[in-house]
Amino acid sequence: MTDERNITETPQAVTEVTAPTQTKGKIKKKKNGKSIVSYIWSTYSFVFVFAAILIAYAFTINHNGKTFNWGHIASILSSQYTVIVGTMALGMALVIITGQIDLSVGSALVLCTSATIAVFNITGSVPLMILAALGAGFLCGLINGLFVGLAKMPPFIVTLGTMLIYRSIALYLVRRIDPAITGSSSSQFAMLRDKAGYDLLRKSFGTGSLRIGDFSIPYITMLFLVVVVFFVFISKKTKYGKSVYATGSNERSAHLAGINTLFVKISVFAITGLLVGVASFIQACKIGNVTPAQSGQTYEMYAIAAVVLGGISMMGGRGNMLGVLFGALSYTAINFIIVSVPSFNIDIQNTFQGLVLILVILVQTVGPAISEKFSRRKIKAKSGEAALLPPEGTQTVPPVAE
DSSP: OHHHHHHHHOHHHHHHHHHHHHHHHHHHHHHOHHHHHHHHHHHHHHHHHHHHHHHHHHHHHHHTTOOOOHHHHHHHHHSHHHHHHHHHHHHHHHHHHTTOOOOOHHHHHHHHHHHHHHHHHHHOOHHHHHHHHHHHHHHHHHHHHHHHHTSOOOHHHHHHHHHHHHHHHHHHHHTTSOHHHHSOSSSSEEOOTTSTTHIIIIIIIISOEEEETTEEEEHHHHHHHHHHHHHHHHHHHSHHHHHHHHHHHOHHHHHHTTOOHHHHHHHHHHHHHHHHHHHHHHHHHHTSEEOTTTTTTTHHHHHHHHHHHTTOOTTSSOOOTHHHHHHHHHHHHHHHHHHHOTTSOGGGHHHHHHHHHHHHHHHHHHHHHHHHHHHHHHHHHHHHHHHHSOOTTOOOOOOOOO
């Protein structure tokens, strides 16, 4: 009877005891204001990084005597560093989350765009052009994945080799294929203007925008955002997405838990190849040509930078796919800041980019470490105070006066 009375009279006490075992982290965040700030920073630091860089870009524009407006934001959204590199960075993020790396995406982009434009120039068909882009990209990614997964070769070595192979194949083809197919006689693949789908791809989609009131959103940006939303959903809401994180966190434990880690490791490279194919289609529509000797240089490094700026751990197993979007936007804004400063020497552009990248990563790394250190000190201090208190239920007897 006593137990029943206690349970019925104090239901709140029961929930307070059982709830922390289920949602311990959430309750802690609600009770501690500093924990909320720490949680938001550690989870969405890429948003604050982008906001800070965007403010710096706006300040630079206004300092030059111009007014920062939506047009500048639209330029960031439609930049090739955002839509092309950002699309490839989504695949790079999956590879990095599994604890691997892909250095071939820049060269694969060149080869896929070459194949995409060649098919368009031969057939004039938009659907066949899209299939060529996706097929070429998937093949490039699958080759990487098979060498890494089945042959157990280090991904760094495999993709370093394919980086050289893919670009050299594109160079070989552009110098030996009939200019009627390449669309140019100057060592580049270029879309032929007399094809039926040229205006649709280049003028309507590649450089066109959807007008919404006083704002306009480029179509290629809309495609990029759709891809981002799709992969955020895949990473958070599907069994495959959880398998990717589990493989990167601890491959052996994931395998023992029943996850086909071999399939996961191969598939992330194949998916990256598909995304390179999407990026090559965007490249063809936005720019209209590709020069194998020059195009896509260091794009693999830009993609890695976008991933890192997006808060994804290079150690694997951790990160938010949404951060890739803000990482790509941040890197584009950094480039725009450099270009908008007239007195800035272009020869040290990469130096500036590297310093900003290191600084941002330093803040993202040191910030949570400092916060965790202070949290541990606070917990230790509270535990010390609790040790000095008398046990519950005991009574302190006042001293008797003599």
